[in-house]
Amino acid sequence: MVKxxxxxxxxxxxAAVGQIFVRQGMQEVGALEQYAPAALVAYFGRTLMNPYxxxxxxxxxxxxxxxxxxxxxxxxxxxxxMTALEFGMAAIxxxxxxxxVVPTLRWAGILLVILGVILITAGGGETA
Numbered sequence: 001m002v003k004x005x006x007x008x009x010x011x012x013x014x015a016a017v018g019q020i021f022v023r024q025g026m027q028e029v030g031a032l033e034q035y036a037p038a039a040l041v042a043y044f045g046r047t048l049m050n051p052y053x054x055x056x057x058x059x060x061x062x063x064x065x066x067x068x069x070x071x072x073x074x075x076x077x078x079x080x081x082m083t084a085l086e087f088g089m090a091a092i093x094x095x096x097x098x099x100x101v102v103p104t105l106r107w108a109g110i111l112l113v114i115l116g117v118i119l120i121t122a123g124g125g126e127t128a
Contacts, residue, residue: 004070005121008082011066016089018059020097025052081120084113 029046047053063086070079087110094100 001074001121004074004078005082007066007070008079009085011063011070012083012085013089014059014066015063015083015086016093018056018063019086019090020093021052021056021059023056023094023098025050025054025056028052078120078123081117084117088114 026047029043029050032040032043034040034043067079067083070082091102091107091110095102
């Protein structure tokens with residue numbers, strides 16, 4: 001179970017940092033406001049060429065590979081909830097790096113989710 005916890009913590013961190021990069025990139029790209037085919041192609045072209053979006057997507061791919069490894073070691077009912085660790089990491093990074101304001105009620109919800117992950121992890125679950 002320790003192996004799963006370590007891998008999923010690294011995976012959640014990669015996903016959280018990846019989401020921060022994607023958000024930074026999308027702030028540079030700007031909002032999607034026109035839906036004509038040519039405008040959509042141009043918008044998604046700018047999105048796919050943005051280095052922050054590319055880096056964030058790469059980090060999300062690392063998350064997924066680690067997630068797959070964890071699934072090979074234990075039950076999905078253990079691994080999938082562990083992905084929620086990303087919520088807390090992403091919230092902290094968003095406050096520190098993007099200057100986002102996270103209301104108290106949202107922090108409480110994140111804390112409850114993480115407490116749920118702790119309860120699930122405490123139950124064990126290694127199958128291999």
